Amino acid sequence: MTESRKVTITLESALDGNSQSHSYEGEWFRKEKSVFIRYSEPAIEGDPNAGEVRTLVRYRPNELSIVRRGAIQSEQLFMLGHRQKGFYRSPVTSFSLETDTKQLALHGSQATAGGADQLPLQLPFSIEWQYEMYVSDQMSGLFHIRLHIQEEMN
Numbered sequence: 001m002t003e004s005r006k007v008t009i010t011l012e013s014a015l016d017g018n019s020q021s022h023s024y025e026g027e028w029f030r031k032e033k034s035v036f037i038r039y040s041e042p043a044i045e046g047d048p049n050a051g052e053v054r055t056l057v058r059y060r061p062n063e064l065s066i067v068r069r070g071a072i073q074s075e076q077l078f079m080l081g082h083r084q085k086g087f088y089r090s091p092v093t094s095f096s097l098e099t100d101t102k103q104l105a106l107h108g109s110q111a112t113a114g115g116a117d118q119l120p121l122q123l124p125f126s127i128e129w130q131y132e133m134y135v136s137d138q139m140s141g142l143f144h145i146r147l148h149i150q151e152e153m154n
Contacts, residue, residue, distance in 0.1 A: 003029060003030060004027055004028070004029040005027070005028050005029070005123065005151060005152075006025070006026075006027060006151075006152040007025075007026055007027065007028045007037070007123065007149050007150060007151060007152050008023060008024070008025060008026075008149075008150050008151075008152050008153065009023065009024045009025075009026045009037060009039050009147060009148070009149055010022070010023050010146075010147070010148040010150075011023075011024070011145070011146075011147055012145070012146040012147075012148070013143065013144070013145050013146075014143070014144040014145075015141045015142070015143050015144075016141050016142060022041070022045070024039040024040070024041055025039065025152060026038055026039030026040075027039070028123065028149055030119060033060055033119070034058050034059065034060045034119070035058070035059045035060070035119050035120060036056060036057065036058050036059075037056075037057040037059075037147065037149055038054070038055070038056050038057075039054075039055055040052050040053065040054050040055070040070075041053050041055060043070065043071035043072050043090070050071060051070060051071030052070050052071060053068050053069070053070040053071055053072045054068070054069050054070050055067070055068045056068075057127075057147065059106070059119075059127050060119070061118045061119070062079060062080055062104065063077070063078070063079050063104075064077075064078040064079075064104055064127065064129060065077045065078070066078075071090070071091070072088070072089070072090045073087075073088075073089040073090075074086065074087060074088040074089065075087055076097070076099055077099065078099055078101040078104055078129055078131055079101055079104075080101050080102075080103070080104045081101065082100075082101060083098050083099070083100040083134075084098060084099050084101070085097075085098055086098065086099060095135050095136070096135075096136075097133055097134065097135050097140075098133070098134040099131045099132070099133055099134075100131060100132045100133075100134065101129060101130070101131045102130045102131060102132065102142075103128065103129055103130040103131075104127075104128075104129045105127070105128050105129070106118065106119075106120065106125060106126070106127055107125065107126040107127075107128060108124060108125050108126050123149060123150055123151045124148065124149060124150035124151070125148075125149055126146055126147060126148045126149070127146070127147045127149075128144075128145070128146045128147075129144075129145050130142065130143065130144045130145075131143050131145075
């Protein structure tokens with residue numbers, strides 16, 4: 001059964017001590033053994049002419065994937081304790097990347113499905129992860145991301 005809800009997504013990111021926070025309107029739904037969060041964001045914050053990026057986040061226990069399509073294209077996969085390949089493409093640059101996930105956790109869910117299926121059954125909840133990103137085998141930074149999902153306020 002697929003249940004869909006309109007949500008407000010707060011994305012908090014920190015890179016080497018510099019923090020940013022952005023809010024987006026989106027959609028949350030469960031499908032099989034995964035939770036999906038879908039939202040759109042501007043390609044360049046504050047520039048409406050830069051185009052739009054559609055983002056799909058898929059969470060399942062011990063795995064998180066982020067696929068972005070539009071003015072920017074990227075794919076990243078996060079698996080706790082593993083180094084995973086991905087890519088980033090924009091009109092000005094393109095590169096392969098790797099993520100080495102140091103932390104991946106689900107927080108604040110009032111109730112979760114039992115057993116190995118540890119998925120949120122209700123809002124609000126957060127997904128938090130930390131990773132080192134490598135470009136051409138060189139570490140480009142330590143990222144700490146928190147995605148907070150709550151019911152959309154009217």
